[in-house]
Amino acid sequence: MSVSIAYLGPPGTYSEAATLAYVRFFKRKTDTEPLLCAYPSIAQTLQSVAQGQAHLAVVPVENSIEGSVTITLDMLWQLDTLQIQQALVLPIRHALLSRASSLEAIQTVYSHPQALAQCQGWLEKFLPSAQLVPANSTTEGLQYLDQDDRLGVITSQRAAQLYNLPILASAINDYPDNYTRFWVLGKQLSLGGTHTSLAFSTPANVPGALVKPLQVFASRAINLSRIESRPTKRSLGEYLFFIDFEADSSQESVKSALSELASHTEILKIFGSYGVLAIDSSTVLEA
Amino acid sequence: MSVSIAYLGPPGTYSEAATLAYVRFFKRKTDTEPLLCAYPSIAQTLQSVAQGQAHLAVVPVENSIEGSVTITLDMLWQLDTLQIQQALVLPIRHALLSRASSLEAIQTVYSHPQALAQCQGWLEKFLPSAQLVPANSTTEGLQYLDQDDRLGVITSQRAAQLYNLPILASAINDYPDNYTRFWVLGKQLSLGGTHTSLAFSTPANVPGALVKPLQVFASRAINLSRIESRPTKRSLGEYLFFIDFEADSSQESVKSALSELASHTEILKIFGSYGVLAIDSSTVLEA
Numbered sequence A, B: 001m002s003v004s005i006a007y008l009g010p011p012g013t014y015s016e017a018a019t020l021a022y023v024r025f026f027k028r029k030t031d032t033e034p035l036l037c038a039y040p041s042i043a044q045t046l047q048s049v050a051q052g053q054a055h056l057a058v059v060p061v062e063n064s065i066e067g068s069v070t071i072t073l074d075m076l077w078q079l080d081t082l083q084i085q086q087a088l089v090l091p092i093r094h095a096l097l098s099r100a101s102s103l104e105a106i107q108t109v110y111s112h113p114q115a116l117a118q119c120q121g122w123l124e125k126f127l128p129s130a131q132l133v134p135a136n137s138t139t140e141g142l143q144y145l146d147q148d149d150r151l152g153v154i155t156s157q158r159a160a161q162l163y164n165l166p167i168l169a170s171a172i173n174d175y176p177d178n179y180t181r182f183w184v185l186g187k188q189l190s191l192g193g194t195h196t197s198l199a200f201s202t203p204a205n206v207p208g209a210l211v212k213p214l215q216v217f218a219s220r221a222i223n224l225s226r227i228e229s230r231p232t233k234r235s236l237g238e239y240l241f242f243i244d245f246e247a248d249s250s251q252e253s254v255k256s257a258l259s260e261l262a263s264h265t266e267i268l269k270i271f272g273s274y275g276v277l278a279i280d281s282s283t284v285l286e287a
Helices: A014-030 A042-050 A070-079 A113-118 A120-126 A140-144 A157-163 A211-218 A252-264 A281-286 B014-030 B042-050 B070-079 B113-118 B120-126 B140-144 B157-163 B211-218 B252-264 B281-286
Strands: A004-008 A035-039 A056-063 A083-091 A094-097 A108-111 A131-134 A151-156 A167-170 A179-186 A195-201 A224-231 A239-245 A268-278 B004-008 B035-039 B056-063 B083-091 B094-097 B108-111 B131-134 B151-156 B167-170 B179-186 B195-201 B224-231 B239-245 B268-278
Touching (some): A004 A014, A014 A035, A014 A056, A014 A083, A035 A042, A042 A070, A042 A179, A056 A070, A056 A083, A070 A195, A070 A224, A108 A113, A108 A140, A113 A120, A140 A151, A151 A157, A157 A167, A195 A252, A211 A224, A211 A252, A252 A268, B004 B014, B014 B035, B014 B056, B014 B179, B014 B268, B035 B042, B042 B179, B056 B070, B070 B195, B094 B157, B113 B131, B113 B151, B140 B151, B151 B157, B157 B167, B211 B224, B211 B239, B211 B252, B252 B268
Parallel strands (some): A004 A035, A004 A056, A083 A268, A108 A131
Antiparallel strands (some): A083 A179, A094 A167, A195 A268, A224 B224, B083 B179, B094 B151, B094 B167, B195 B268
Protein backbone atom coordinates (compact mmCIF):
# COMPACT_ATOMS: atom_id res chain seq x y z
CA MET A 1 0.00 0.00 0.00
CA SER A 2 1.44 3.42 -0.85
CA VAL A 3 1.86 6.14 1.72
CA SER A 4 -0.80 8.86 1.41
CA ILE A 5 0.06 12.51 2.09
CA ALA A 6 -2.65 15.08 2.89
CA TYR A 7 -1.95 18.76 2.22
CA LEU A 8 -3.73 22.11 2.11
CA GLY A 9 -4.83 22.39 -1.52
CA PRO A 10 -5.68 23.11 -4.19
CA PRO A 11 -2.67 22.56 -6.52
CA GLY A 12 -0.69 25.77 -7.07
CA THR A 13 -0.64 26.79 -3.38
CA TYR A 14 2.62 27.17 -1.47
CA SER A 15 1.58 24.15 0.60
CA GLU A 16 1.53 22.08 -2.57
CA ALA A 17 5.00 23.36 -3.52
CA ALA A 18 6.32 22.32 -0.09
CA THR A 19 4.57 18.95 -0.38
CA LEU A 20 6.04 18.26 -3.84
CA ALA A 21 9.54 19.07 -2.55
CA TYR A 22 8.94 16.66 0.34
CA VAL A 23 7.71 13.99 -2.08
CA ARG A 24 11.01 14.17 -4.04
CA PHE A 25 12.91 13.81 -0.75
CA PHE A 26 10.61 10.95 0.37
CA LYS A 27 11.08 9.05 -2.91
CA ARG A 28 14.87 9.30 -2.73
CA LYS A 29 14.75 7.99 0.84
CA THR A 30 12.14 5.21 0.51
CA ASP A 31 12.09 4.46 -3.24
CA THR A 32 8.25 4.44 -3.14
CA GLU A 33 5.74 6.80 -4.76
CA PRO A 34 3.34 8.41 -2.28
CA LEU A 35 -0.27 9.36 -3.03
CA LEU A 36 -1.23 13.05 -2.62
CA CYS A 37 -4.66 14.26 -1.40
CA ALA A 38 -5.59 17.96 -1.27
CA TYR A 39 -7.86 19.13 1.59
CA PRO A 40 -9.68 22.48 1.73
CA SER A 41 -8.49 23.57 5.22
CA ILE A 42 -5.62 23.06 7.64
CA ALA A 43 -8.05 21.57 10.20
CA GLN A 44 -9.28 18.96 7.70
CA THR A 45 -5.72 18.19 6.53
CA LEU A 46 -4.66 17.37 10.09
CA GLN A 47 -7.87 15.51 10.96
CA SER A 48 -7.39 13.24 7.94
CA VAL A 49 -4.24 11.85 9.60
CA ALA A 50 -5.69 11.76 13.12
CA GLN A 51 -8.67 9.76 11.76
CA GLY A 52 -6.53 7.38 9.69
CA GLN A 53 -7.57 8.56 6.18
CA ALA A 54 -4.00 9.63 5.35
CA HIS A 55 -0.56 8.68 6.71
CA LEU A 56 1.08 12.09 6.67
CA ALA A 57 -0.03 15.73 6.57
CA VAL A 58 1.97 18.75 5.34
CA VAL A 59 0.80 22.03 6.93
CA PRO A 60 2.29 25.54 7.33
CA VAL A 61 3.50 26.46 10.83
CA GLU A 62 5.13 29.85 10.58
CA ASN A 63 5.97 32.60 8.11
CA SER A 64 9.00 34.81 8.62
CA ILE A 65 6.91 37.98 8.14
CA GLU A 66 3.41 37.15 9.35
CA GLY A 67 4.35 34.82 12.22
CA SER A 68 2.60 31.67 13.41
CA VAL A 69 -0.18 29.84 11.65
CA THR A 70 -2.20 29.59 14.83
CA ILE A 71 -4.72 26.96 13.68
CA THR A 72 -1.83 24.50 13.17
CA LEU A 73 -0.59 25.01 16.75
CA ASP A 74 -4.10 24.83 18.23
CA MET A 75 -4.98 21.63 16.32
CA LEU A 76 -1.68 19.95 17.21
CA TRP A 77 -2.39 20.58 20.91
CA GLN A 78 -6.01 19.37 20.63
CA LEU A 79 -5.48 16.27 18.47
CA ASP A 80 -2.79 14.97 20.78
CA THR A 81 -1.77 12.06 18.50
CA LEU A 82 0.47 13.66 15.87
CA GLN A 83 4.26 13.72 15.84
CA ILE A 84 6.50 15.89 13.66
CA GLN A 85 8.35 13.80 11.05
CA GLN A 86 10.12 16.60 9.18
CA ALA A 87 10.31 20.40 8.89
CA LEU A 88 10.41 22.09 5.47
CA VAL A 89 11.47 25.69 4.80
CA LEU A 90 10.11 27.18 1.55
CA PRO A 91 11.12 30.58 0.08
CA ILE A 92 8.00 32.65 -0.77
CA ARG A 93 7.97 34.79 -3.93
CA HIS A 94 4.57 36.33 -4.68
CA ALA A 95 3.46 37.32 -8.18
CA LEU A 96 0.43 39.24 -9.46
CA LEU A 97 -1.45 37.22 -12.10
CA SER A 98 -3.97 38.96 -14.34
CA ARG A 99 -5.35 39.21 -17.88
CA ALA A 100 -5.09 43.03 -17.64
CA SER A 101 -2.76 44.73 -20.12
CA SER A 102 -1.25 46.97 -17.42
CA LEU A 103 -1.35 47.64 -13.68
CA GLU A 104 -3.54 50.73 -14.26
CA ALA A 105 -6.44 48.52 -15.37
CA ILE A 106 -6.54 46.46 -12.13
CA GLN A 107 -9.50 47.32 -9.86
CA THR A 108 -9.69 44.28 -7.56
CA VAL A 109 -7.02 42.01 -6.08
CA TYR A 110 -7.85 38.57 -4.61
CA SER A 111 -5.61 36.52 -2.34
CA HIS A 112 -5.24 34.80 1.02
CA PRO A 113 -5.12 37.47 3.80
CA GLN A 114 -1.48 36.51 4.67
CA ALA A 115 -0.38 37.06 1.06
CA LEU A 116 -2.25 40.40 0.87
CA ALA A 117 -0.53 41.43 4.13
CA GLN A 118 2.88 40.41 2.80
CA CYS A 119 2.46 42.66 -0.27
CA GLN A 120 0.83 45.57 1.60
CA GLY A 121 3.58 48.10 0.79
CA TRP A 122 3.70 47.12 -2.90
CA LEU A 123 -0.10 47.33 -3.16
CA GLU A 124 -0.20 50.78 -1.52
CA LYS A 125 2.46 52.01 -3.95
CA PHE A 126 1.30 50.48 -7.25
CA LEU A 127 -2.43 49.77 -6.74
CA PRO A 128 -3.50 52.33 -4.11
CA SER A 129 -7.16 52.36 -5.15
CA ALA A 130 -7.66 48.63 -5.87
CA GLN A 131 -10.15 46.80 -3.66
CA LEU A 132 -8.46 43.97 -1.72
CA VAL A 133 -10.59 40.83 -1.36
CA PRO A 134 -9.53 38.13 1.14
CA ALA A 135 -9.89 34.53 -0.14
CA ASN A 136 -9.50 31.05 1.39
CA SER A 137 -6.28 30.32 -0.53
CA THR A 138 -3.79 32.03 -2.85
CA THR A 139 -5.37 30.22 -5.81
CA GLU A 140 -9.12 30.65 -5.12
CA GLY A 141 -9.41 33.87 -7.17
CA LEU A 142 -7.75 32.38 -10.27
CA GLN A 143 -11.06 31.01 -11.60
CA TYR A 144 -12.35 34.58 -12.15
CA LEU A 145 -9.34 35.87 -14.14
CA ASP A 146 -10.56 34.68 -17.54
CA GLN A 147 -13.95 36.38 -17.13
CA ASP A 148 -12.76 39.77 -15.94
CA ASP A 149 -9.55 41.52 -16.97
CA ARG A 150 -9.86 44.13 -14.20
CA LEU A 151 -8.98 41.45 -11.62
CA GLY A 152 -5.61 40.40 -10.24
CA VAL A 153 -4.63 37.49 -7.96
CA ILE A 154 -1.55 37.38 -5.72
CA THR A 155 -0.19 33.85 -5.85
CA SER A 156 2.91 31.78 -6.65
CA GLN A 157 4.74 31.75 -9.99
CA ARG A 158 4.04 28.01 -9.99
CA ALA A 159 0.29 28.74 -10.17
CA ALA A 160 0.90 30.86 -13.30
CA GLN A 161 2.69 27.93 -14.90
CA LEU A 162 0.14 25.32 -13.75
CA TYR A 163 -2.96 27.24 -14.89
CA ASN A 164 -1.28 28.95 -17.86
CA LEU A 165 -1.98 32.51 -16.67
CA PRO A 166 0.06 35.68 -17.36
CA ILE A 167 2.29 37.24 -14.68
CA LEU A 168 1.76 41.03 -14.53
CA ALA A 169 4.32 41.67 -11.77
CA SER A 170 6.64 39.31 -9.89
CA ALA A 171 8.60 39.30 -6.62
CA ILE A 172 6.09 41.78 -5.19
CA ASN A 173 6.49 40.78 -1.51
CA ASP A 174 7.56 43.72 0.67
CA TYR A 175 10.30 41.77 2.46
CA PRO A 176 12.67 39.74 0.27
CA ASP A 177 13.52 37.42 3.21
CA ASN A 178 10.15 35.72 3.13
CA TYR A 179 10.09 32.04 4.12
CA THR A 180 7.36 29.70 5.31
CA ARG A 181 8.12 26.75 7.55
CA PHE A 182 5.98 23.61 7.21
CA TRP A 183 5.71 20.48 9.34
CA VAL A 184 5.16 16.96 8.04
CA LEU A 185 3.05 15.23 10.71
CA GLY A 186 2.13 11.59 11.22
CA LYS A 187 1.06 9.17 13.94
CA GLN A 188 4.33 7.20 14.00
CA LEU A 189 7.15 8.15 16.37
CA SER A 190 9.44 10.91 15.09
CA LEU A 191 12.71 9.87 13.49
CA GLY A 192 14.92 12.25 15.47
CA GLY A 193 16.98 15.12 14.10
CA THR A 194 18.33 18.57 14.77
CA HIS A 195 15.17 20.15 16.23
CA THR A 196 12.61 19.22 18.89
CA SER A 197 9.17 20.80 19.49
CA LEU A 198 6.90 20.72 22.51
CA ALA A 199 4.14 22.70 24.20
CA PHE A 200 3.01 23.15 27.78
CA SER A 201 0.62 24.97 30.06
CA THR A 202 1.81 26.53 33.33
CA PRO A 203 0.06 26.95 36.68
CA ALA A 204 -2.08 30.11 36.25
CA ASN A 205 -1.15 33.51 37.71
CA VAL A 206 2.15 32.52 39.28
CA PRO A 207 4.85 35.21 38.85
CA GLY A 208 7.71 33.68 36.91
CA ALA A 209 5.75 30.60 35.79
CA LEU A 210 7.57 30.75 32.46
CA VAL A 211 11.03 31.48 33.89
CA LYS A 212 11.59 27.98 35.31
CA PRO A 213 10.71 26.17 32.06
CA LEU A 214 13.05 28.47 30.12
CA GLN A 215 15.82 28.11 32.70
CA VAL A 216 15.71 24.34 32.20
CA PHE A 217 17.02 24.93 28.68
CA ALA A 218 19.31 27.90 29.37
CA SER A 219 21.16 26.09 32.17
CA ARG A 220 22.01 23.30 29.68
CA ALA A 221 22.97 25.74 26.88
CA ILE A 222 20.15 24.38 24.69
CA ASN A 223 19.22 27.10 22.18
CA LEU A 224 15.50 27.83 21.81
CA SER A 225 14.77 28.61 18.17
CA ARG A 226 11.19 29.74 18.85
CA ILE A 227 8.69 30.45 21.59
CA GLU A 228 5.05 31.19 20.89
CA SER A 229 2.11 31.69 23.24
CA ARG A 230 -1.47 30.68 22.43
CA PRO A 231 -4.61 31.25 24.51
CA THR A 232 -5.83 28.18 26.43
CA LYS A 233 -9.37 29.22 25.35
CA ARG A 234 -10.45 28.81 28.99
CA SER A 235 -10.15 32.45 29.99
CA LEU A 236 -8.50 35.67 28.79
CA GLY A 237 -4.93 35.73 30.10
CA GLU A 238 -4.27 31.97 30.28
CA TYR A 239 -1.73 30.66 27.78
CA LEU A 240 -0.08 27.60 26.30
CA PHE A 241 3.57 27.94 25.28
CA PHE A 242 4.98 26.29 22.15
CA ILE A 243 8.75 25.87 22.09
CA ASP A 244 11.20 24.64 19.44
CA PHE A 245 14.82 23.98 20.41
CA GLU A 246 17.94 22.96 18.55
CA ALA A 247 18.72 19.46 19.83
CA ASP A 248 17.52 15.86 19.55
CA SER A 249 15.42 14.37 22.34
CA SER A 250 17.74 11.32 22.56
CA GLN A 251 20.66 13.46 23.84
CA GLU A 252 21.33 13.03 27.56
CA SER A 253 21.12 16.77 28.30
CA VAL A 254 17.74 16.94 26.55
CA LYS A 255 16.41 13.88 28.39
CA SER A 256 17.25 15.48 31.73
CA ALA A 257 15.82 18.84 30.56
CA LEU A 258 12.52 17.21 29.58
CA SER A 259 12.16 15.36 32.86
CA GLU A 260 12.90 18.55 34.83
CA LEU A 261 10.49 20.46 32.59
CA ALA A 262 7.64 18.10 33.50
CA SER A 263 7.94 19.19 37.14
CA HIS A 264 7.58 22.92 36.26
CA THR A 265 4.60 22.61 33.89
CA GLU A 266 0.93 21.67 34.21
CA ILE A 267 0.42 19.70 30.95
CA LEU A 268 3.47 18.92 28.78
CA LYS A 269 3.18 17.54 25.23
CA ILE A 270 6.26 16.55 23.22
CA PHE A 271 5.79 16.60 19.45
CA GLY A 272 9.06 14.86 18.54
CA SER A 273 12.52 15.49 17.06
CA TYR A 274 13.04 15.96 13.34
CA GLY A 275 15.31 17.31 10.62
CA VAL A 276 14.84 20.54 8.65
CA LEU A 277 14.83 20.42 4.84
CA ALA A 278 15.55 23.76 3.12
CA ILE A 279 13.77 23.88 -0.25
CA ASP A 280 15.52 25.61 -3.15
CA SER A 281 13.17 28.08 -4.88
CA SER A 282 14.38 26.97 -8.33
CA THR A 283 13.16 23.41 -7.74
CA VAL A 284 9.66 24.68 -6.90
CA LEU A 285 9.02 25.74 -10.50
CA GLU A 286 10.22 22.42 -11.91
CA ALA A 287 7.80 20.55 -9.67
CA MET B 1 -11.33 71.65 20.13
CA SER B 2 -12.88 68.24 20.78
CA VAL B 3 -10.80 65.13 21.13
CA SER B 4 -11.06 62.89 18.04
CA ILE B 5 -11.05 59.11 18.37
CA ALA B 6 -10.19 56.84 15.43
CA TYR B 7 -11.49 53.27 15.40
CA LEU B 8 -11.78 50.27 13.09
CA GLY B 9 -15.17 50.73 11.45
CA PRO B 10 -17.75 50.60 10.11
CA PRO B 11 -20.45 51.10 12.82
CA GLY B 12 -21.76 47.78 14.15
CA THR B 13 -18.31 46.15 14.55
CA TYR B 14 -17.04 45.01 17.95
CA SER B 15 -14.41 47.76 17.72
CA GLU B 16 -17.21 50.32 17.56
CA ALA B 17 -18.89 48.73 20.62
CA ALA B 18 -15.61 48.99 22.56
CA THR B 19 -15.12 52.58 21.36
CA LEU B 20 -18.65 53.62 22.43
CA ALA B 21 -18.08 52.12 25.89
CA TYR B 22 -14.81 54.07 26.11
CA VAL B 23 -16.60 57.26 25.01
CA ARG B 24 -19.06 56.95 27.93
CA PHE B 25 -16.10 56.48 30.30
CA PHE B 26 -14.24 59.40 28.69
CA LYS B 27 -17.26 61.73 29.00
CA ARG B 28 -17.72 60.95 32.68
CA LYS B 29 -14.03 61.65 33.28
CA THR B 30 -13.53 64.77 31.15
CA ASP B 31 -17.07 66.13 30.69
CA THR B 32 -16.37 66.68 26.97
CA GLU B 33 -17.88 65.02 23.90
CA PRO B 34 -15.27 63.35 21.64
CA LEU B 35 -15.56 63.07 17.85
CA LEU B 36 -15.52 59.54 16.36
CA CYS B 37 -13.93 58.64 12.99
CA ALA B 38 -14.19 55.13 11.49
CA TYR B 39 -11.18 53.85 9.49
CA PRO B 40 -11.23 50.82 7.17
CA SER B 41 -8.16 49.01 8.63
CA ILE B 42 -6.20 48.71 11.87
CA ALA B 43 -3.10 50.07 10.11
CA GLN B 44 -4.97 53.21 8.97
CA THR B 45 -6.58 53.64 12.41
CA LEU B 46 -3.15 53.71 14.09
CA GLN B 47 -1.51 55.82 11.39
CA SER B 48 -4.22 58.47 11.81
CA VAL B 49 -2.92 59.11 15.34
CA ALA B 50 0.77 58.83 14.43
CA GLN B 51 0.21 61.43 11.66
CA GLY B 52 -1.84 63.78 13.86
CA GLN B 53 -5.25 63.38 12.16
CA ALA B 54 -6.80 61.96 15.35
CA HIS B 55 -5.90 62.18 19.04
CA LEU B 56 -6.69 58.62 20.09
CA ALA B 57 -7.12 55.23 18.39
CA VAL B 58 -9.08 52.21 19.66
CA VAL B 59 -7.79 48.91 18.21
CA PRO B 60 -8.16 45.21 19.13
CA VAL B 61 -5.06 43.55 20.65
CA GLU B 62 -6.05 40.04 21.63
CA ASN B 63 -9.00 37.67 21.65
CA SER B 64 -9.31 34.99 24.32
CA ILE B 65 -9.88 32.27 21.68
CA GLU B 66 -8.01 33.40 18.58
CA GLY B 67 -5.05 35.06 20.28
CA SER B 68 -3.14 38.16 19.26
CA VAL B 69 -4.14 40.66 16.60
CA THR B 70 -0.67 40.65 15.14
CA ILE B 71 -1.00 43.76 12.94
CA THR B 72 -1.63 45.84 16.11
CA LEU B 73 1.59 44.58 17.73
CA ASP B 74 3.63 45.01 14.53
CA MET B 75 2.36 48.56 13.94
CA LEU B 76 2.93 49.59 17.57
CA TRP B 77 6.57 48.48 17.29
CA GLN B 78 7.07 50.20 13.90
CA LEU B 79 5.32 53.53 14.64
CA ASP B 80 7.32 54.03 17.81
CA THR B 81 5.35 57.09 18.95
CA LEU B 82 2.17 55.66 20.51
CA GLN B 83 1.50 55.06 24.21
CA ILE B 84 -1.30 52.99 25.73
CA GLN B 85 -3.86 55.19 27.51
CA GLN B 86 -6.38 52.51 28.52
CA ALA B 87 -7.21 48.82 28.03
CA LEU B 88 -10.82 47.72 27.35
CA VAL B 89 -12.15 44.17 27.70
CA LEU B 90 -15.31 43.45 25.68
CA PRO B 91 -17.40 40.23 25.89
CA ILE B 92 -18.00 38.80 22.39
CA ARG B 93 -21.39 37.22 21.55
CA HIS B 94 -21.77 36.33 17.88
CA ALA B 95 -25.16 36.12 16.13
CA LEU B 96 -26.17 34.88 12.67
CA LEU B 97 -28.15 37.56 10.80
CA SER B 98 -30.17 36.57 7.71
CA ARG B 99 -33.41 37.13 5.82
CA ALA B 100 -33.76 33.31 5.47
CA SER B 101 -36.81 31.73 7.12
CA SER B 102 -34.75 28.88 8.60
CA LEU B 103 -31.16 27.63 8.91
CA GLU B 104 -31.78 25.01 6.18
CA ALA B 105 -32.09 27.78 3.57
CA ILE B 106 -28.61 29.26 4.27
CA GLN B 107 -26.04 28.49 1.56
CA THR B 108 -23.33 31.09 2.22
CA VAL B 109 -22.00 32.69 5.41
CA TYR B 110 -19.95 35.91 5.39
CA SER B 111 -17.82 37.23 8.25
CA HIS B 112 -14.38 38.28 9.36
CA PRO B 113 -12.06 35.22 9.42
CA GLN B 114 -11.67 35.49 13.25
CA ALA B 115 -15.46 35.38 13.73
CA LEU B 116 -15.79 32.43 11.32
CA ALA B 117 -13.06 30.63 13.29
CA GLN B 118 -14.78 31.37 16.60
CA CYS B 119 -18.01 29.73 15.40
CA GLN B 120 -16.32 26.83 13.58
CA GLY B 121 -17.94 24.10 15.72
CA TRP B 122 -21.41 25.64 15.47
CA LEU B 123 -21.05 26.03 11.67
CA GLU B 124 -19.92 22.40 11.25
CA LYS B 125 -22.93 21.20 13.28
CA PHE B 126 -25.74 23.43 11.94
CA LEU B 127 -24.50 24.57 8.50
CA PRO B 128 -22.11 21.79 7.41
CA SER B 129 -22.52 22.46 3.67
CA ALA B 130 -22.63 26.28 3.71
CA GLN B 131 -19.82 28.07 1.91
CA LEU B 132 -17.80 30.26 4.30
CA VAL B 133 -16.65 33.55 2.80
CA PRO B 134 -14.02 35.64 4.63
CA ALA B 135 -14.70 39.41 4.71
CA ASN B 136 -12.78 42.48 5.89
CA SER B 137 -15.08 43.06 8.88
CA THR B 138 -18.00 41.42 10.68
CA THR B 139 -20.38 43.90 9.02
CA GLU B 140 -19.14 43.91 5.40
CA GLY B 141 -21.55 41.14 4.29
CA LEU B 142 -24.65 42.86 5.72
CA GLN B 143 -25.18 44.90 2.53
CA TYR B 144 -26.01 41.69 0.58
CA LEU B 145 -28.64 40.33 3.02
CA ASP B 146 -31.58 42.23 1.54
CA GLN B 147 -30.84 40.99 -1.98
CA ASP B 148 -30.36 37.31 -1.22
CA ASP B 149 -32.15 35.31 1.47
CA ARG B 150 -29.76 32.35 1.15
CA LEU B 151 -27.01 34.41 2.81
CA GLY B 152 -26.09 34.74 6.47
CA VAL B 153 -23.62 37.06 8.23
CA ILE B 154 -21.94 36.35 11.57
CA THR B 155 -21.78 39.62 13.47
CA SER B 156 -22.78 41.34 16.73
CA GLN B 157 -26.35 41.67 18.04
CA ARG B 158 -25.70 45.40 17.98
CA ALA B 159 -25.35 45.27 14.18
CA ALA B 160 -28.82 43.61 13.97
CA GLN B 161 -30.26 46.49 15.99
CA LEU B 162 -28.35 49.20 14.10
CA TYR B 163 -29.22 47.97 10.59
CA ASN B 164 -32.64 46.55 11.51
CA LEU B 165 -31.86 42.98 10.40
CA PRO B 166 -33.32 39.72 11.78
CA ILE B 167 -31.28 37.43 14.07
CA LEU B 168 -31.60 33.78 12.95
CA ALA B 169 -29.40 32.33 15.73
CA SER B 170 -27.63 34.00 18.64
CA ALA B 171 -24.77 33.19 21.04
CA ILE B 172 -23.30 30.90 18.37
CA ASN B 173 -19.64 31.21 19.45
CA ASP B 174 -18.10 27.81 20.32
CA TYR B 175 -16.53 29.02 23.58
CA PRO B 176 -18.76 31.04 25.91
CA ASP B 177 -15.71 32.67 27.53
CA ASN B 178 -14.99 34.84 24.52
CA TYR B 179 -13.49 38.28 25.19
CA THR B 180 -11.55 40.75 23.10
CA ARG B 181 -9.06 43.14 24.63
CA PHE B 182 -8.59 46.58 23.03
CA TRP B 183 -6.03 49.32 23.58
CA VAL B 184 -6.71 53.05 23.44
CA LEU B 185 -3.53 54.60 22.05
CA GLY B 186 -2.35 58.19 21.83
CA LYS B 187 0.82 60.27 21.57
CA GLN B 188 0.61 61.74 25.08
CA LEU B 189 2.32 60.00 28.01
CA SER B 190 0.33 57.19 29.64
CA LEU B 191 -1.63 58.01 32.76
CA GLY B 192 -0.40 55.05 34.78
CA GLY B 193 -2.48 52.17 36.14
CA THR B 194 -2.54 48.48 36.97
CA HIS B 195 -0.81 47.17 33.83
CA THR B 196 2.34 48.01 31.84
CA SER B 197 3.26 46.86 28.34
CA LEU B 198 6.60 46.76 26.56
CA ALA B 199 8.42 44.95 23.76
CA PHE B 200 12.05 44.09 23.09
CA SER B 201 14.39 42.26 20.76
CA THR B 202 17.18 40.04 22.13
CA PRO B 203 20.68 39.32 20.80
CA ALA B 204 20.16 36.61 18.12
CA ASN B 205 20.97 32.94 18.68
CA VAL B 206 22.11 33.17 22.29
CA PRO B 207 20.84 30.24 24.40
CA GLY B 208 18.68 31.62 27.18
CA ALA B 209 18.36 35.11 25.64
CA LEU B 210 14.78 35.25 26.92
CA VAL B 211 15.53 33.81 30.38
CA LYS B 212 17.32 36.90 31.70
CA PRO B 213 14.54 39.34 30.71
CA LEU B 214 11.94 37.08 32.34
CA GLN B 215 14.06 36.62 35.47
CA VAL B 216 14.12 40.39 35.91
CA PHE B 217 10.37 40.21 36.59
CA ALA B 218 10.26 36.87 38.43
CA SER B 219 12.95 37.91 40.93
CA ARG B 220 10.78 40.93 41.87
CA ALA B 221 7.53 38.86 42.00
CA ILE B 222 6.04 40.95 39.17
CA ASN B 223 3.35 38.85 37.46
CA LEU B 224 3.49 38.72 33.65
CA SER B 225 -0.03 38.65 32.30
CA ARG B 226 1.06 37.95 28.73
CA ILE B 227 4.04 37.16 26.55
CA GLU B 228 3.84 37.08 22.77
CA SER B 229 6.55 36.62 20.15
CA ARG B 230 6.48 38.24 16.72
CA PRO B 231 8.95 37.78 13.85
CA THR B 232 11.47 40.64 13.43
CA LYS B 233 10.84 40.28 9.65
CA ARG B 234 14.63 40.25 9.18
CA SER B 235 15.05 36.48 9.01
CA LEU B 236 13.14 33.31 9.91
CA GLY B 237 13.81 32.52 13.57
CA GLU B 238 14.43 36.06 14.86
CA TYR B 239 11.77 37.42 17.21
CA LEU B 240 10.49 40.42 19.13
CA PHE B 241 8.83 39.73 22.48
CA PHE B 242 5.77 41.66 23.71
CA ILE B 243 5.16 41.54 27.46
CA ASP B 244 2.34 42.82 29.67
CA PHE B 245 2.79 42.81 33.44
CA GLU B 246 0.60 43.66 36.40
CA ALA B 247 2.22 46.74 37.92
CA ASP B 248 2.64 50.47 37.31
CA SER B 249 5.92 51.77 35.90
CA SER B 250 6.19 54.38 38.70
CA GLN B 251 6.66 51.64 41.35
CA GLU B 252 10.24 51.38 42.61
CA SER B 253 10.48 47.63 41.87
CA VAL B 254 9.29 48.23 38.31
CA LYS B 255 11.74 51.11 37.78
CA SER B 256 14.63 48.89 38.79
CA ALA B 257 13.25 46.00 36.68
CA LEU B 258 13.08 48.23 33.60
CA SER B 259 16.60 49.55 34.01
CA GLU B 260 17.96 46.01 34.47
CA LEU B 261 15.88 44.85 31.48
CA ALA B 262 17.57 47.42 29.23
CA SER B 263 20.91 45.70 29.84
CA HIS B 264 19.59 42.26 28.75
CA THR B 265 17.82 43.36 25.57
CA GLU B 266 18.87 44.75 22.19
CA ILE B 267 16.05 47.28 21.56
CA LEU B 268 13.53 47.97 24.36
CA LYS B 269 10.31 49.95 23.82
CA ILE B 270 7.99 50.81 26.71
CA PHE B 271 4.37 51.44 25.73
CA GLY B 272 3.21 52.82 29.07
CA SER B 273 1.10 51.96 32.14
CA TYR B 274 -2.70 52.04 32.05
CA GLY B 275 -5.91 50.84 33.67
CA VAL B 276 -8.21 48.07 32.40
CA LEU B 277 -11.92 48.82 31.86
CA ALA B 278 -14.19 45.74 31.77
CA ILE B 279 -17.21 46.44 29.55
CA ASP B 280 -20.57 44.96 30.56
CA SER B 281 -22.23 43.19 27.63
CA SER B 282 -25.64 44.68 28.48
CA THR B 283 -24.35 48.22 27.95
CA VAL B 284 -23.13 47.34 24.45
CA LEU B 285 -26.69 47.00 23.14
CA GLU B 286 -27.79 50.30 24.66
CA ALA B 287 -24.92 52.11 22.97
